[in-house]
Amino acid sequence: METSALREPVLLVLLSLAEQPRHGYSILKDIESMSSGGTKLSTGTLYGALQRLLDNGWIERVEEESTPRDRRTYMLTSRGRRNLQMEIERMRHLTKVAALRTARKEA
Amino acid sequence: MTLTAYRWLLCLYPRSYRHEFGDEMTAVFREARNDLAPAVGAKISFCRREFCGLLSGALYAHLTHLSGSAIRFRRFDMQRQFRFPLSTVFLMVVIFAGVVLTIAKASTIAGDTSGSAWPSLVSVMILMLLSICTAAGVVVGVLHTMRRGGVHRLENVQGLRSSMQSNGREP
Numbered sequence: 077m078e079t080s081a082l083r084e085p086v087l088l089v090l091l092s093l094a095e096q097p098r099h100g101y102s103i104l105k106d107i108e109s110m111s112s113g114g115t116k117l118s119t120g121t122l123y124g125a126l127q128r129l130l131d132n133g134w135i136e137r138v139e140e141e142s143t144p145r146d147r148r149t150y151m152l153t154s155r156g157r158r159n160l161q162m163e164i165e166r167m168r169h170l171t172k173v174a175a176l177r178t179a180r181k182e183a
Numbered sequence: 184m185t186l187t188a189y190r191w192l193l194c195l196y197p198r199s200y201r202h203e204f205g206d207e208m209t210a211v212f213r214e215a216r217n218d219l220a221p222a223v224g225a226k227i228s229f230c231r232r233e234f235c236g237l238l239s240g241a242l243y244a245h246l247t248h249l250s251g252s253a254i255r256f257r258r259f260d261m262q263r264q265f266r267f268p269l270s271t272v273f274l275m276v277v278i279f280a281g282v283v284l285t286i287a288k289a290s291t292i293a294g295d296t297s298g299s300a301w302p303s304l305v306s307v308m309i310l311m312l313l314s315i316c317t318a319a320g321v322v323v324g325v326l327h328t329m330r331r332g333g334v335h336r337l338e339n340v341q342g343l344r345s346s347m348q349s350n351g352r353e354p
């Protein structure tokens with residue numbers, strides 16, 4: 077996961093958790109509002125992404141005794157935040173290249 | 184999609200996955216369903232999305248479960264412009280089932296006594312499933328062989344990735 081471009085659901089989940097720890101439904105709603113309703117993840121896709129991120133140590137569960145089992149909260153780890161920053165840098169670089177190329181073409 | 188149908192579809196996932204995420208997924212599904220707009224279109228879209236998401240998620244979970252972390256299944260990811268929407272796959276299966284049923288019905292009406300020449304829908308579906316499993320097995324084998332051979336390292340020659348790695352990204 078570390079060396080290739082992130083898949084869209086994974087990136088969106090990371091972006092959602094970058095702001096604050098969230099539980100599953102909150103992540104779904106946040107992604108929907110982030111994309112102005114353009115992207116709606118299914119629960120299958122969401123939990124597939126969460127499982128991959130947990131396995132890679134990019135996110136972790138917030139352990140609270142009072143939290144019910146069906147409403148667990150997830151948060152970014154420092155590793156996840158670092159890799160998200162790198163992904164954003166990669167996208168920024170790509171956007172810059174794209175802007176330069178299209179500007180050259182127009183000129 | 185009802186909660187019962189959702190729970191039934193969750194059975195397609197490996198047991199360990201259900202144990203870890205099953206309760207949460209059901210709770211999130213329930214909340215999302217309760218929050219749906221009353222329009223019929225929104226409900227159909229929601230059901231289609233959940234159905235396709237569960238099927239693909241279960242397939243992915245099984246493949247990951249079978250192979251452990253030895254193979255990174257991102258290799259199955261296609262570039263966005265070449266991807267089939269999941270709804271297309273779903274519709275193709277529905278259309279295929281319709282065609283097989285129509286053929287079976289037509290042969291019955293025509294009084295074709297050699298009914299065995301037309302395989303039943305169930306047997307065709309089982310055959311399709313076996314074919315898909317075989318194809319998936321072959322793909323996994325090829326990917327595994329490529330990984331053992333170090334072919335996957337060729338992707339490191341791409342300039343963008345190299346520049347990212349030189350910027351300190353983890354291997």
